[in-house]
Amino acid sequence: MIFWFVLYQDKMNRNKIMKEQTNKNKIPASAGNIAVQVDDLTVAYNYKPVLWDIDLEIPEGVLMAIVGPNGAGKSTLIKSILGILKPIAGSVSIYGKSYKKQRSLVAYVPQKGSVDWDFPTTALDVVMMGTYGSLGWIKRPRQKEKKAALEALEKVGMLPFKNRQISQLSGGQQQRIFLARALVQNASIYFMDEPFQGVDATTEIAIINILKELRKARKTVIVVHHDLQTVPEYFDWVTFLNVKKIATGPVKDIFNDDNLTKTYGINYKVSIQE
């Protein structure tokens, strides 16, 4: 279902790109910009709130982890920011405007398991779909887009698999394909829902290096993450979530036992390396 959403999103990107390119420069030039702002957001499934009155400001250029236990609402928060889910209250803005207006600035890698991989297409095709946003109306991908897709596949170590059907790739390999697809989108804000889930140690290092490169390029990267031990090493910003927002801010200031205990409800001891 999410996969179809992603395809739909690509199609919409393609349809709207001409209009959007005319007012492309939607990112204000001043320093200290807020990339994503969430105000009073409450989201419910079947009338049961799973996110409660969330206020969140994500500054431009951070590499941010969203942490919290299973069922805390992490995926729901991302889906609400991306307009996949409709909140019962509150609002979201991307660089001060609605997601609808800013969708060309945003790339999304959904959580594994939420994607229907039974889709008859090759790894290269999936990555090429990420370039549609930069194409005009009705134009098909050409050499330039293909080159970008091949480069992204190389970056995530999946070039040898470019002609493989995605359904015939392992879970970790599929994850890397989706990452490559997000990379060619050349977005300003990246949302990644557990990109390290089920990948081996080498792939994890390769992915985090790519994310750090994105941060260097002043992109904003928001990652749902479960491995608390690696938070200080990988991220500079963190949001603690458990239905409510527990805390958000620089890792060095707020990644501590107190917030971990409030979020996970048990006594946590972490040693934070500077």
Ligand SMILES: Nc1ncnc2c1ncn2[C@@H]1O[C@H](COP(=O)(O)OP(=O)(O)OP(=O)(O)O)[C@@H](O)[C@H]1O
């Ligand atoms: N489609 C749905 N219908 C009803 N309830 C749902 C639905 N999707 C999620 N939920 C519930 O909403 C809550 C938040 O789910 P969400 O997927 O956002 O959690 P999460 O923090 O991403 O968890 P995980 O770490 O397991 O991925 C959970 O209690 C979950 O059971």
Ligand SMILES: [Mg+2]
């Ligand atoms: Mg989730």
